[in-house]
Amino acid sequence: MHIPCRLSALILLSTSLLGLGCEVAPRQDPLLATEVVPELAEVKQGAVGDTLLRCEQPQDGSYLEVVQTATGYEAAHVSEDYDPWDCRCTYEKRVVLGQYTQCRKSTVDPRILNCYRVEPGGTTGKVVLSTTRVVKTQMVIGSSQTVSYSELSIAAINQDPGQTPRKDFNYGLSDCQ
Template identity: 80%
Template sequence: MRSSLRYSAFLLMTSLLGLGCGGAPQQEPQQPAEQAVPELVEVEQGAVGDTLLRCEQPQDGTYLEVVQTATGYEAAHVSEEYDPWDCRCTYTKRTVLGQYTRCYKSTVDPRIMNCFRIEPNGTTGKVVLSTTRVTRTQMVIGGTQTVSYDELSIAAINQDPGQTVRQDFNYSLSDCQ
């Protein structure tokens, strides 16, 4: 009986002192580190002429750009064309792909964006520009080596009367800013 009394006293003292089973101070459960979740954020209103995106084709010097305008945003494809009347002259041809009310860009990569037009009745219009980052992996013919490269795929949709309904462009990711 005396040993059971000692044992009970020992348990009582350890629980009072915070020792023994379950007597250790409890730590707060650790929260996992916050991970970057890709989201889209609306592009802040900037100055007229600010370039949001510019992708250049190094082989022929053509480029696609999305710029800030007074009323929103505009995407255009720019190229050098020969003058049909004078073969010694060239001129810059700027083809507008669409005009947009809002643009959203990715928080992870600002080259990934969605731009669209809001109609007067509040609905999303039929004019959209969407960019997508694409990673391609190819196997070298006759070998086992693979090569990967990143591209920016751009879809410009414009269903306004008289416009080309859809135009697609692909640029190397390193050629886009």
């Protein structure tokens, strides 16, 4: 079957004008519904979708989040990626780092978490997420002046088959909530 050149050009023009699903759906900020109670050591059961931790990378907009699920907790790294079929479109790429049955947070700083999965035999350690506050001090080159800043170091360990065994992330402490 032969399609006239003008008809194929019209179809191509109309699909490029429509964008074929490249519109970004409006997103709600999950942090607006989060209430942090710093005096609690164990995270109490909340609603599905509650965010325990969200750290955003200001340079590219990617973020790491720990959210409440129906069966426990889940950590994921979310970034924007280009569509391999249409380089004009981007989509949200969500990589799950691990799923946990329990999370505990520091009574001093709620951004410091330890999340882990309890295995059927009662053991832990196969899937763990741990955050640590790190204070770094640097000396300015050519001077005796020092500068200090704080970071949140996140280690996501997942030894399930087919998973990357360990992923490390560093965020400025002010970029985490």
